[in-house]
Amino acid sequence: MVTELPWDEATGTLRRELVGGMMNPACMHALEAALQIKEHYAAKVTAITMGPPSAEEILREALALGADRGILICDRIFAGSDTYATSLILSRAIKKECPHYDLILCGSYTSDSETAQVGPQLAEELKLPAAAYIEDMEIKERTLRVRRLVDNFRETLEMEFPSLVTVSLENYKPRYTKMEGLEKAFAVGDIITLTAPDLGINAGFIAANGSRTKVRKVFLRKADKANVIFQGSAANVVEDFLDQYENKISWAIGKDIEEEDLSDEE
Amino acid sequence: MKNKQKSIWVFGDYRNYFQNRVTLQLLSRAVDLSRITNAEVCAVVFGHQIDEYIMEYTAHGADRILAVDDPALKSYNAEQYVAIMENLVQERDPDVILIGATDFGREFAPRLAKRLKTGLSADCVGLDITEDGLLVQIAPSFGGNMLAEIVTPNHRPQMATVRPGTFKEIPHDYIRSALVEKLPLMSNMPVPRMRLVEYERAAEREHTMENAAVIVCGGRGMGNKKKFRKLSDLAKLLGGDIGATRPVVYAGWADHDALVGQAGKHIKPKVLFSFGISGAIQHTAGLGEAGFIIAVNKNPQAAMMKMADVAIVGDAGEVLHMLIKELRKRIRE
Numbered sequence: 001m002v003t004e005l006p007w008d009e010a011t012g013t014l015r016r017e018l019v020g021g022m023m024n025p026a027c028m029h030a031l032e033a034a035l036q037i038k039e040h041y042a043a044k045v046t047a048i049t050m051g052p053p054s055a056e057e058i059l060r061e062a063l064a065l066g067a068d069r070g071i072l073i074c075d076r077i078f079a080g081s082d083t084y085a086t087s088l089i090l091s092r093a094i095k096k097e098c099p100h101y102d103l104i105l106c107g108s109y110t111s112d113s114e115t116a117q118v119g120p121q122l123a124e125e126l127k128l129p130a131a132a133y134i135e136d137m138e139i140k141e142r143t144l145r146v147r148r149l150v151d152n153f154r155e156t157l158e159m160e161f162p163s164l165v166t167v168s169l170e171n172y173k174p175r176y177t178k179m180e181g182l183e184k185a186f187a188v189g190d191i192i193t194l195t196a197p198d199l200g201i202n203a204g205f206i207a208a209n210g211s212r213t214k215v216r217k218v219f220l221r222k223a224d225k226a227n228v229i230f231q232g233s234a235a236n237v238v239e240d241f242l243d244q245y246e247n248k249i250s251w252a253i254g255k256d257i258e259e260e261d262l263s264d265e266e
Numbered sequence: 267m268k269n270k271q272k273s274i275w276v277f278g279d280y281r282n283y284f285q286n287r288v289t290l291q292l293l294s295r296a297v298d299l300s301r302i303t304n305a306e307v308c309a310v311v312f313g314h315q316i317d318e319y320i321m322e323y324t325a326h327g328a329d330r331i332l333a334v335d336d337p338a339l340k341s342y343n344a345e346q347y348v349a350i351m352e353n354l355v356q357e358r359d360p361d362v363i364l365i366g367a368t369d370f371g372r373e374f375a376p377r378l379a380k381r382l383k384t385g386l387s388a389d390c391v392g393l394d395i396t397e398d399g400l401l402v403q404i405a406p407s408f409g410g411n412m413l414a415e416i417v418t419p420n421h422r423p424q425m426a427t428v429r430p431g432t433f434k435e436i437p438h439d440y441i442r443s444a445l446v447e448k449l450p451l452m453s454n455m456p457v458p459r460m461r462l463v464e465y466e467r468a469a470e471r472e473h474t475m476e477n478a479a480v481i482v483c484g485g486r487g488m489g490n491k492k493k494f495r496k497l498s499d500l501a502k503l504l505g506g507d508i509g510a511t512r513p514v515v516y517a518g519w520a521d522h523d524a525l526v527g528q529a530g531k532h533i534k535p536k537v538l539f540s541f542g543i544s545g546a547i548q549h550t551a552g553l554g555e556a557g558f559i560i561a562v563n564k565n566p567q568a569a570m571m572k573m574a575d576v577a578i579v580g581d582a583g584e585v586l587h588m589l590i591k592e593l594r595k596r597i598r599e
Contacts, residue, residue, distance in 0.1 A: 154465065212385030214416065245558075
């Protein structure tokens with residue numbers, strides 16, 4: 001996992017060119033799910049990523065694992081895109097390069113913010129039925145049946161192709177890259193790069209249809225901690241602490257905690 | 267200059283109520299924010315036979331309730347909810363929509379934001395508002411080590427999902443009243459393309475330390491093995507796991523499986539108790555995603571105390587003893 005990423009103070013964006021070629025663990029699961037479909041059906045798998053030129057390594061890795069082709073969406077004017085803009089740009093690339101797709105698989109979160117927003121927004125952009133956090137898939141004709149665990153409910157859902165899923169981390173454990181696959185991926189891998197002009201996108205388009213959110217500043221997490229200090233006898237501090245923070249604990253344990261100790265009044 | 271009543275909407279997410287109290291927590295924050303911009307607080311709730319939630323949301327601070335109660339909505343469906351919400355937003359033009367970051371909220375909110383062509387910040391851990399109504403959304407970024415202040419400057423509504431447990435709900439007041447608008451199901455309701463074939467409440471998920479909601483960590487400050495073992499009473503009470511620092515594992519007070527840190531487990535509990543731990547980087551490296559941290563230590567200057575949300579200065583063993591005693595009295599099963 002990437003836990004510390006370089007932040008560009010001047011532009012207020014992530015310096016993705018420094019992150020290097022590491023496929024997001026959540027996306028590894030999505031790729032694995034795609035590869036398992038390919039093992040059972042006559043499917044072609046296309047890996048798509050948006051990022052700096054170095055992101056091509058991620059696509060090589062995908063090819064080495066079994067993807068058929070890779071698409072790198074790469075342009076300076078895409079830097080700093082929020083999920084709104086990212087999903088729009090991805091949808092343009094998919095419409096152009098894979099117009100006859102059946103299924104889009106996304107990771108269920110991303111390494112830079114874990115927002116999990118890109119998948120559902122891409123589905124909306126392409127007007128697709130979609131299910132998030134899927135753990136298992138079954139395909140019958142053009143019907144996709146998925147199972148998932150959401151908010152403590154185990155759900156079975158069905159939708160028709162074309163559709164979109166985001167793949168949970170519970171299942172579809174990523175396979176290891178074989179050396180020979182890796183060599184081939186670097187030697188003859190089918191990877192294309194799409195720039196903004198290729199997708200009919202210019203600066204004016206980005207201004208009108210691009211990011212809706214703006215990051216005003218970024219700060220270290222601990223600065224946000226209230227760091228409330230309790231001091232005194234153990235009995236008093238425990239009582240004060242529970243009176244003030246019972247909600248934090250009751251939320252974590254899923255049980256109610258009395259805000260005040262009523263036992264004396266009984 | 268528009269002269270319309272400003273409105274802050276809270277999406278009524280009632281699945282798993284009453285363990286899931288995120289809607290009530292959001293209503294509470296919405297009430298605070300509404301005072302700054304002189305807005306009304308409006309709860310929006312969809313479903314079938316939802317009078318109970320209308321009553322709860324009223325009691326917890328909503329000024330207005332928009333309710334769509336129809337048998338067609340008896341189970342949660344993101345597509346249908348997006349369509350109804352889109353309709354309502356276009357009709358009424360709210361300034362802010364707050365949604366709990368439950369699994370459903372995280373699926374529903376991004377689609378809705380896209381449909382409304384507006385911004386959304388996810389998993390917020392803080393919300394503020396400026397006098398002219400700009401919602402300041404504090405959200406974790408970059409693997410959780412940093413926080414970002416996010417705004418949606420040019421588009422409305424401003425949307426945010428918020429982690430459960432972020433805000434404290436207002437105690438209920440069943441005398442309160444709200445303007446309840448019961449709205450009919452929209453006539454051009456789309457047939458959902460995603461069909462719910464079956465669903466059931468899930469059995470408990472296989473438990474691992476990495477997905478534990480509560481972890482009780484102990485360090486050398488516990489004094490000895492016998493006192494350290496008392497941590498498991500608290501862990502049991504809270505349904506949590508025991509974590510340990512390296513010196514403690516080396517001393518044989520805890521198993522190697524319990525080691526938290528650089529060389530051990532990386533944990534992300536909602537609540538972390540840290541007893542008698544100084545906070546060496548080898549240990550804190552494993553705490554990147556811990557939610558709410560309570561540290562207990564004799565030394566208020568300890569690094570672990572500085573990075574805690576709540577730092578209790580005192581003897582770890584004594585505080586532990588009192589905490590167990592007090593929680594036994596207060597937890598309602």
